[in-house]
Amino acid sequence: MATQQTISKVNGIDLDVLQETVSAIEKNPGLGKCKFRASNKWINGSHNRTRITSFYGAGQEMEHRQPFDLYADEPPVLAGDDEAPNPVEHLLNALAGCVTTSMVAHAAVRGIHIEELESQLEGDLDLRGFLGLSNDVPRGYTNIRVRFKVKADAENTERLKRLTEYSPVLNTITHGARVDVTVEPK
Amino acid sequence: MATQQTISKVNGIDLDVLQETVSAIEKNPGLGKCKFRASNKWINGSHNRTRITSFYGAGQEMEHRQPFDLYADEPPVLAGDDEAPNPVEHLLNALAGCVTTSMVAHAAVRGIHIEELESQLEGDLDLRGFLGLSNDVPRGYTNIRVRFKVKADAENTERLKRLTEYSPVLNTITHGARVDVTVEPK
Numbered sequence A, B: 001m002a003t004q005q006t007i008s009k010v011n012g013i014d015l016d017v018l019q020e021t022v023s024a025i026e027k028n029p030g031l032g033k034c035k036f037r038a039s040n041k042w043i044n045g046s047h048n049r050t051r052i053t054s055f056y057g058a059g060q061e062m063e064h065r066q067p068f069d070l071y072a073d074e075p076p077v078l079a080g081d082d083e084a085p086n087p088v089e090h091l092l093n094a095l096a097g098c099v100t101t102s103m104v105a106h107a108a109v110r111g112i113h114i115e116e117l118e119s120q121l122e123g124d125l126d127l128r129g130f131l132g133l134s135n136d137v138p139r140g141y142t143n144i145r146v147r148f149k150v151k152a153d154a155e156n157t158e159r160l161k162r163l164t165e166y167s168p169v170l171n172t173i174t175h176g177a178r179v180d181v182t183v184e185p186k
Helices: A017-028 A087-109 A152-166 A168-177 B015-027 B087-109 B154-167 B168-175
Strands: A034-043 A047-057 A062-072 A114-127 A144-154 A178-185 B033-044 B047-057 B058-074 B114-126 B143-152 B178-184
Touching: A017 A087, A017 B143, A062 A087, A062 B087, A087 A114, A087 A144, A087 A152, A087 A168, A087 B047, A087 B058, A087 B087, A087 B168, A144 A152, A152 A168, A152 B178, A168 B015, A168 B087, A168 B168, A168 B178, A178 B154, A178 B168, B015 B087, B047 B178, B058 B087, B087 B114, B087 B143, B087 B154, B087 B168, B143 B154, B154 B168
Parallel strands: A144 B178, A178 B143
Antiparallel strands: A034 A047, A034 B114, A047 A062, A114 A144, A114 B033, B033 B047, B047 B058, B114 B143
């Protein structure tokens, strides 16, 4: 006799697992509090490595299945060896991944099926800020454009756009966050 | 007869190359304007890939030496397969790389030698915002802590801390940037 298995997946998102997390946080709002972490080691010049291994979520310490290493460098015009993306490109990567996952997951919960999804990002940055050549020029990105192309029911295009507003990285960039830096001798 | 070669490197940063870029931008401030880019393709669920290939800087289109691919996923508790760091961890990576390089490069220009440099980052994020469980909870990071340990002249510790303020990613996060999202049918 064949056993019947119900898999509630939309857009590849397991809705049962997601609903379990949502229910747990609804019952105990404190479970929503997460701490994400990264450690970085300078290699040389503009070359450095970030390692990501663990985080705190759902009320407990959690380990990733394996440690993830990410590298940053700068292109030759910025005195680097171009061994890896530079940090402001890594920021666009974070934003791209986050708005994409936010759209896909929130669409899944609402029963909106997505077939294909791509995006192009571009951010404006004036080096005079970073180089200290002008105090009037912002040191960070001023404008970032995210252009999605989606294959889904055309009637849902505007809804999908609104779902990107749930993205934590998008909200961190548009609303800002407090960053405290300390430097201690080693 | 031995030839003499002067290499002006401090902290692995080639000061001649950096000075060339600075001089060019001082003469022609428009050369400071950069456009950094990323393209993202959704794979499935919370799994997606960013590709970084080119940017606009120093008044011209520039190609990286090779394309860089970066992956994002979510851990099982967030209905992912944990194949890669998640986007908010990628944001910490961007910040870590940027404050590190900013400190190292600005220290080099000022003749401050750094022997070793490491950092630990931790950011606070309440999932109730992302999940749409509360409109009062911020959807992005609220606080991020960056803790450096540096091996350098102890007298320079406070100066090194101030140099992190040049970081473009740090400034994007603390001051915010405008992000425009468009969604078009494919």
